[in-house]
Amino acid sequence: MNRQSTSVNQSHTLQTRLVIPPDTNHIETIFGGKVLSYIDEIAAISAMRHCNKVVVTASIDSVNFVGAAKVGDILILEAFVSSTGRTSMEVYVKVYSENLLEKVKKVTTTSFLTMVAVDEQGTPTEVPLVVPETEEQKWLFQTSQQRREQRKKTVNQDAPLVKHK
Numbered sequence: 001m002n003r004q005s006t007s008v009n010q011s012h013t014l015q016t017r018l019v020i021p022p023d024t025n026h027i028e029t030i031f032g033g034k035v036l037s038y039i040d041e042i043a044a045i046s047a048m049r050h051c052n053k054v055v056v057t058a059s060i061d062s063v064n065f066v067g068a069a070k071v072g073d074i075l076i077l078e079a080f081v082s083s084t085g086r087t088s089m090e091v092y093v094k095v096y097s098e099n100l101l102e103k104v105k106k107v108t109t110t111s112f113l114t115m116v117a118v119d120e121q122g123t124p125t126e127v128p129l130v131v132p133e134t135e136e137q138k139w140l141f142q143t144s145q146q147r148r149e150q151r152k153k154t155v156n157q158d159a160p161l162v163k164h165k
């Protein structure tokens with residue numbers, strides 16, 4: 001049976017947050033772990049929008065903190081499904097910080113996550129294919145196979161560690 005195809009636009013998700021003091025360190029920039037939890041949440045929402053199923057995070061394979069967000073900044077998170085396997089979805093997340101007083105907006109974080117659709121028993125289940133639309137989405141789609149292979153290598157490298165309790 002032919003698999004359904006869905007535009008990237010279906011999973012495109014935006015979230016806006018305010019950086020407040022409890023989320024920051026002693027130099028008033030946001031904790032990396034806080035940003036990571038936002039990234040994980042938006043990636044799950046984006047993946048669920050793509051497949052309309054329950055999803056779990058299988059891996060977060062890179063998180064690059066290229067800039068800092070300070071107290072009072074606005075964090076804007078953008079996510080979409082950039083490619084799919086049979087049951088897994090690669091989700092690309094980009095985080096911007098915006099200083100509304102200075103009218104400055106910059107990218108602070110980029111990340112790739114793998115989310116897997118599961119059924120009631122937690123068994124991986126098939127997801128629709130994704131169709132990229134924009135130049136950025138097409139580039140991410142075209143380069144996804146390389147990242148998938150790299151991910152497999154990492155999982156294989158870590159396998160002996162998983163066995164040791």
Ligand SMILES: CC(C)(COP(=O)(O)OP(=O)(O)OC[C@H]1O[C@@H](n2cnc3c(N)ncnc32)[C@H](O)[C@@H]1OP(=O)(O)O)[C@@H](O)C(=O)NCCC(=O)NCCS
Pocket residue numbers: 056057058059084085086087088089114116118122123124151155
């Ligand atoms: C993710 C999970 C469902 C995979 O189950 P599994 O029995 O290993 O299933 P499979 O080997 O059939 O893999 C299913 C898909 O997940 C992918 N996958 C599995 N482990 C992966 C990993 N570490 N990183 C990236 N992708 C992974 C596989 O490549 C496969 O993708 P495909 O169907 O698109 O080819 C299972 O390991 C799990 O439930 N993990 C816990 C998830 C969780 O609780 N996350 C929250 C944070 S703790």
